[in-house]
Amino acid sequence: MAPKKKQSEDTISRQAGRGVIDSSSDMAGEGVQSLQDIASNPTSGEAFNLSALMDWTRKQMRDQQAPALTGRHRPSTASLANLRPASFEALLTDTRGEGMVIYLGIRSVSMCNGMTLAVQDSEEKEGLVWSLIEYPLPGGPASMAPDTLIAVWEPYYGTSPNGQLAICVHHPTDIAHISKFDPKAVEQLPSLRATEQITDPLRAGDTAFVSNSLMEAVDCYSEGIEQPISNYIEIAGKFCAVLSKRAFMYARMSLHSEAFADATAALIHEPKHLQALKIACSSALEIGKYESAQEYVQRLLMLDPDHSGNQRLSEKVASRMQQAKGQYDLNTLAGKTTPSNMVHDVADFISDIEIRGSKLGGRGVFAKQRFVRGQIVLWEKPIAIPFDEKKSSFEHGLTNFMGHDNSGVCKRSSMAFVQQLAANTGTDASLAExxxxxxDGSQPEPKVNDRSKKQVFDSYRAINIVKYNYHNINLGNASVGQQFYDPNTKSEVPKEFQNNYTSTVARGLWYMNSMLNHSCLPNTSYTNIGNIMIIKAQKDIEEGEELTTEYAERGQPLEMRKMVLTKYGFECCCPLCKIEAPLPREAKAKRQHLHQPSKAKLPAAIQSGTVGLEMMIRDTLKTYGAELESGLPCVMMMKPLFNLAHTYLGPITDWRKASPDLRAKGHDYFLWTLKLGLRIDLLYAPTATYCELAFGKHSLSHAIGVLALIGLAELASLSPVSTERKRAVALLRCAKTLYKMHYAEDATFDDRSQKYKCKSLSACIDAVAPPEGWDKVKVLLRPNEALV
Ligand SMILES: C[S@@+](CC[C@H](N)C(=O)[O-])C[C@H]1O[C@@H](n2cnc3c(N)ncnc32)[C@H](O)[C@@H]1O
Known part of the structure; x- marks a missing residue:
């Protein structure tokens, strides 16, 4: 059925499209062919030598000679019917073919700096199409088989970053598959017209499916569906069969909305069609229609109760429905997560919150219910996490495209983002929306796609959206990869993790998370398990209150926070900024100084008896007077205090050797980390083995608090006093409680705490059986949190 006109493999017209390939570079003598040779060397027997072309391009890029991408333009919003078909002849160099569409047949594909297609137009002229997006057509590489028909909307004919004259496609929605049955396409590309008479689209579709040509199979089934029903029923027997087969193709291509539409349409014709029921159920799950999924799986089970696949599907539906209501044990998920296991089969959970206009700026997220501290507000899967950004080949020639961002690394990561966003949204219209x-940085309100026009993917906008909304996460469990100062290695990441987690941080984009506005004293905190972003209430939140998160690292001094927030285009007016802004310059300088001492200054401070640092901390504490009185936490103090405890104690393996005086200092500074930095009180009587965490209105849970508690437990286990040693267990339980509040799971706590503590603590815990009633740590919530 497919047009199989064999094209000459040994010619590529250099005048087609007026100079398809820039042949100016002379690479003779360097072991690389010139472009002319690559394009049309008749002796090579393989004139259009793609690998030679790629070698040439790589060499160009290595030499930094790649031209910049030209022709910045918006994606086309015109509908195909309103565009005038054109050929390469009609295209003018460095010009956009406004009002035109070009129909092309694919000859071959090469991947370098995006995707380059060798194509043939309606006049059988050959040329190139370069696209910024690798595999812009749904279905990936398989969808770009030779002889596939494509159309390019309002083509821009210019120089690609590979230095070739090509139709440059900047936006994936400017290029699309065209059905071989589309009369307009057939008219435009007579050479590629089907030569066989299609009598049975169902059979033709099956043949295409067997050869893994999913798009072609969709075309064939579509042909069947579009025929008059009576006619088609005569041919194929059942209309519903072809609908469910097309649904299956869509499901295979991850076009879940389309699969759902076809499967449900098929069920109208034949409500007991098993295949259609299965696809309807699974695609409903993928697009979050859990109620429908449940209905279809119930119907499936009634018809075929013993089928193990149906039972598994039913369990999956039940578990997704529970998850969507927030009934999911994140501990189970955390236990399963490894850095490489990032994609979870989990439903998003969104509690009773809404997006609406905010006084802070644009839209914000608001609570429609009351949240208590530690309660999960939402967990969500990302719209994109480009893991393999290092593999992305985009480095050169994209300066114009990237605009704001000229560093190679950011280019790569932003381009990897755009690639993945294009791929993910290309198969899910609601995700695109x-x-x-x-x-995207535009003021005052972000633009929303105009529904009356063609749904477009604007790569330039996508770059800006990434810039304003991306979020860094630690791969695997945030709780496992958490960074903190380690005096053993003098680095932020513990040595044990450096081996396993060479690149701990990944960037991602999460939708609800991106709607949260900033506050330097946010009422939510975030963590991640695998690629799931978890937002929790950091304090009790009242109904109607805006939920806030922090864009700048918690605890940074004012000037540093300001620098970060400037990039987001606003100045923060939160209570903390208001308190800090009028402070004298000297006080601000001290804070800045305090925030950075850990790596460079602490070792020196150990030698000088830490007096200087301690003085500095005490001195700076005085400048926090206003905050202490107002009850705001001094989050910027937590790191210096925590680091100071370590400075006194030295490397963790030496704590045992530290003098009682130094241990007492370490103990004090761990306590101050909790008390001053996080506003959490640790309550215990000197003789008691039991202890409690006391949280006030402004208390914050933070990883450093967990570590400070583990540090206290460690010190207690080293004490000569038996009640102290017993208290180590209670302190460790406090740490675990705080850990759960912070990370929303505690399955990874034991593993994490093992990395931190020295042997003595485990020995002590093994030796001391927990007294009765110690299975839970009591967490006090205190209305009044005046600092004692
Ligand atoms: C990730 S978006 C947050 C959602 C955004 N408000 C919206 O309407 O889509 C970040 C942008 O929101 C605005 N924004 C966030 N927090 C703000 C704040 N505290 N004050 C003023 N503008 C803020 C800034 O324009 C910032 O670049």
Whole structure:
């Protein structure tokens, strides 16, 4: 059925499209062919030598000679019917073919700096199409088989970053598959017209499916569906069969909305069609229609109760429905997560919150219910996490495209983002809608796609959306990869993790998370398990209150926070900034100084008896007077205090050798980390083995608090006093409680704490059986939190 006109493999017209390939470079003598040779060397027997072309391009890029991408333009919003078909002849160099569409047949594909297709137009002229997006057509590489028909909307004919004259496609929605049955395409590309008479689209579709040509199979089934029903029923027997087969193709291509539409349409014709029921159920799950999924799986089980696949599907539906209501044990998930296991089969959970206009700026997220401290507000999967950004080949020639960002690394990561966003949204229209409703830096309100026009993917906007909304996470469990100062290695990441987690941080984009506005004293905190972003209430939150998160690292001094927030285009007016802004310059300088001492200054401070640092901390504490009185936490003190405890104690393996005086200092500074930095009180009587965490209105849970508690437990276990040693167990339980509040799971606590503590603590815990009633740590919530 497919047009199989064999094209000459040994010619590529250099005048086609007026100079398809820039042949100016002379690479003779360097072991690399010139472009002319690559394009048309008749002796090579393989004139259009793609690998030679790629070698040439790589060499160009290595030499930094790659031209910049030209022709910045918006994605086309025109519908195909309103565009005038054109050929390469009609295209003018460095010009956009406004009002035109070009129909092309694919000859071959090469991947370098995006994707380059060798194509043939309606006049059988050959040329190139370069696209910024690798595999812009749904279905990936398989969808770009030779002889596939494509159309390019309002083509821009210019120089690609590979230095070739090509139709440059900047936006994936400017290029699309065209059905071989589309009369307009057939008219435009007579050479590629089907030569066989298609009598049975169902059979033709099956043949295409067997050869893994999913798009072609969709075309064939579509042909069947579009025929008059009576006619088609005569041919194929059942209309519903072809609908469910097309649904299956869509499901295979991850086009879940389309699969759902076809499967449910098939069920109208034949409500007991098993295949259609299965696809309807699974695609409903993928697009979050859990109630429908449940209905279909119940119907499936009634018809075929013993089928193990149906039972598994039913369990999956039940578990997704529970998850969507927030009934999911994140501990189970955390236990399963490894750095490489990032994609979870988990439903998003969104509690009773809403997005609406905010006084802070644009839209914000508001509570429609009351949240208590530690309660999960939402967990969500990302719109994109480009893991293999290092593999992305985009480095050169994209300066114009990237605009704001000229560093190679950011280019790579942003390009990897755009690639993945294009791929993910290309198969999910609702995701595309979410993505393009995100803040892109435009003022005053972000633009929303105009529904009356063609749904477009604007790569330039996508770059800006990434810039304003990306979020860094630690791979695996945030709780496992958490960074903190380690006096053993003098580095932020413990040595044990450096081996396993060479690149701990990944960037991602989460929709609801991106709607949260900033506060330096946020009422939510975030963590991640695998690629799931978890947002929790950091304090009790009242109904109607805006939920806030922090864009700048918690605890940074004012000037550093300001620098970060400037990039987001606003100045923060939160209570902390208001308190800090009028402080004298000297006080601000001290804070800045305090925030950074850990790596460079602490070792020196150990030698000088830490007096200087201690003085500095005490001195700076005085400048916090206003905050102490107002009850705001001094989050910027937590790191210096925590680091100071370590400075006194030295490397963790030496704590045992530290003098009682130094241990007492370490103990004090761990306590101050909790008390001053996080506003958490640790309550215990000197003789008691039991202890409690006391949280006030402004208390914060933080990883450093967990570590400070583990540090206290460690010190207690080294004490000569038996009640102290017993208290070590209670302190460790406090640490675990805080850990759970912070990370929303505690399955990874034991593993994490093992990395931190020295042997004595485990020995002590093994030796001391927990007294009765110690299975839970009591967490006090105190209305009044005046600092004692
Ligand atoms: C990730 S978006 C947050 C959602 C955004 N408000 C919206 O309407 O889509 C970040 C942008 O929101 C605005 N924004 C966030 N927090 C703010 C704050 N505390 N004050 C003023 N503007 C803020 C800034 O324009 C910032 O670049």
């Amino acid at each position: 979410k993505l393009f409703s995100m803040f």
